[in-house]
Amino acid sequence: MKYWHLVTANLRRHKLRTALTILSVALALFLFASLRSVVTTLHTNSQFGGARRLVAMNKTGIVFILPVSYANKIKGLRGVRSVSWANWFGGKYGENARDFFPKFAIDPESYLGMYPEIKLPEDQKQAFLRERTAALVGKGIADKFGWKVDQNITIQGTIFPGDWTFTIRGIYEPSDPAIGDNVMFFHHEYFDERLGHAGIAGWFVVEINNADSAAAVAKEIDDQFQNSSAATKTGTEKEFQAGFATMLGNVSLLMGAIGTAVVFAILLITANAMMMSASERTGEVAVMKTIGFSNRTVFTLVLVEAGVIALAGAVIGLGVAKGFYPLIKFQGFGFLPGFNVTPLTMLWGLLLALGLMLASGLVPAMRAARLPIVQALRRVE
Amino acid sequence: MIPLVYNARSMMQRPVSTTFTAVGIALVVAVFIGMLALGQGLRAALARTGSDRNALVLRKGADSELASGIGRDAARVLAASPHVATGTDGRPLLSPEVYVLVPLPRPNNPTAVANVVVRGVSDQAWSVRSNIQLVAGNRPTSGRMEICVGRKLLGRFEHLDIGASLHFAGRDWTVVCHFSAAGSAFESEIWAENEQVMPLFRGEVFQSITFRLKDAGAFDDAKRALEADPQLGVDVHRESDFYAKQVGILGIMLSVLAFGVTGIMAVGAIFGAVNTMYAAVAARTPEIAVLLTVGFRPRQVLLSFLAECLLIATVGAVLGALLALPVNGIVTSTTNWTSFSEIAFSFRVTPLLLLLGIAFGVVMGVVGGFFPAWRASRLRVIQALR
Secondary structure (H helix, E strand, C coil), rough: CCCCCHHHHHHCCCCCHHHHHHHHHEEEEEEHHHHHHHHHHHHHHHCCCCCEEEEEEEECCCCCCCCCCHHHHHHCCCEEEEEEEEECCCCCCCCCCCCCCCCCEEEEHHHHHCCCCEEECCHHHHHHHCCCCEEEEEHHHHHCCCCCCCEEEEEEEECCCCEEEEEEEEEEEECCCCHHCCCCCEEEHHHHHHHHCCCEEEEEEECCCCHHHHHHHEEEHHHHHCCCCCEEEEHHHHHHHHHHHHCCCCCHHHHHHHHHHHHHHHHHHHHHHHHHHHHCCCHHHHHHCCCCCHEEEEEEHHHHHHHHHHHHHHHHHHHHHHHHHHCCCCCCCHHHCCCCCCHHHHHHHHHHHHHHHHHHHHHHHHHHHHCCCHHHHCCCC | CCCCHHHHHHHHHHHHHHHHHHHHHHHHHHHHHHHHHHHHHHHHHHHHHHCCEEEEEEEEECCHHHCEEHHHHHHHHHHHHCEEEEEECCCEEEEEEEEEEEEEECEEEEEEEEEEEEEEEEECCCHHCCCCCCCCCCCCCCCCEEEEEEEEHEECCCCCCCCCEEEECCEEEEEEEEECCCCCCHEEEEEEEEHHHHHHCCCEECEEEEEEEEEEHHHHHHHHHHCCCCCCCCCEEEEEHHHHHHHHCCCCCCHHHHHHHHHHHHHHHHHHHHHHHHHHHHHCCHHHHHHHHHHHHHHHHHHHHHHHHHHHHHHHHHHHHHHHHHCCCCCEEECCCCEEEEEEEECCCCCCHHHHHHHHHHHHHHHHHHHHHHHCCCCCHHHCCC
């Protein structure tokens, strides 16, 4: 565009104003990207789940336990490849609520076999499997607390009283962020022993041969225990996770409401700045038209100026959002593992910037294009 | 002092720009108040749940009722403790309780379930918790599978009308009453008789024991005495503290969200205010020069422009507060991650929050207006008049 220098000259005229306007657009899009990413991350995590993994838990509710002996019965069912089980272990490490991380007692060999997403070096894996009091921890919490392999850590039991000391034998990194890098795993056998061989499992994870038979196998499991002391409710892992996501409440609605308010507020601010700078130039525009600039060129010039501001703001805001969160390893206090600004969010951000350009530039541009020269020149001091 | 009328008229001269700036500030203030109201609602619901005249007893080391377990023997020992107040009928004001979570299907999304608290209480519980009031029906009869439903659950789940039958834990329970509890977390619970609930869930164990302190001031003595008893093996919490602490991680998250989001928005709004005022100053350069020429001091010009920005900000802030007002009382729900149960609570826009929001808006105005006002006061008269 041959009038590019006119656009840059105009932007440079009030450097501070231009900078502030660009920054407020950047802030708006940073917030937009952040809030939308909360929603998309929740959604992605709720979609997590191996197609061939089922979760069976007590029908009465999530806090009720099942006899671990169910494992053998489930294993015998047709279409079942392997069975593992786990227990939620409350427990405190540190006094602060922020120091909380999930702890699971698992049947190690079958569990790690079923979750290839939990990645760790083979020697560490073997060391973890070998030792009854070993623990496997996520890289996130290991870094947070400065834990090293072979270190002892003591957890204060809450549901299961007493001090529980474990030796960290492995540090894993999840290949799927939805697994979270803040979980601690330890041997169910040790857990069971300390409980006087109570033989309880919080839930079973069932790997099946064929994803298509998920519903059939789930029904078979539930039928099997229909009239036992503890009936089961079995579903795919995905259903389990989705149910978990609904527990947070209407986060999406909240984020959406805030996001709208933010974008609208910034829109007003930018539009305001654009209109002010345009009205200051009434005389100039008249002169430009007098020396032969067409209405259309004047229109385009003002709109392009708005576009440059919006685009610059978008690049800064979205770029910072994309780079900032991985840098501080943001995981929403453990509620948002794998927090990530998706390409689609970036695209939406750009579209918003485009909308911003139109909304804030259109009125001043049209005004400039339609400006009657004689009247405008009369106003020049 | 330059009369404020001058500022008011100046604002009228550029209605669009003034309105945009004011509305921008209003939105920031509205979001700020709205988000704090959410946190306030959660805090209030939990803070009102406990009474400082009551003590809550859990098994040693347990951090929630869910994690706790107390045998009948311990319950009997506690009932005989001299620290427990006695009711008008001469019996100890003490309620050994069974605390369980049951999944109830959400009516709008049948595949999703919410974990609702079912609390098995003794007949003393209704007096121990002084904030409980029946709003309809009569209390469950001892020995029957009857339940009383917290008010906040109504409308959010099905089969909760009086006389209806609700199915959970493999049994049908008859709804016989609805209760309110001053907006507290109890209103998200279902209550039944402890002896009815106990056998269905965990066997011969209570989760918690709540009792009225004989002397509310002597909580520390009661705590020391009971916790020292090796037979009991319990922790004693003041009921009010126990629930207030459950705000926990959720409270932190809401605060971070409120201050983070509105902080960033505020910076944007301040930029907007700065822009508007700079433009205003630029457009009125000759006017300012005249003011200075006729003898107003630079400090008075500074104050005048600051006042103008303050005026816009105050109008915006009040508008924002008005915008935020309707969220007051809206019921929302989330999971209490300490007890793992669903808790419903209302947004609470308190007068203090409104004031805080307005103050926040005014501060935005002052910060945004200062530098442009400073520039106005430093104008060189000769140059400006030319």
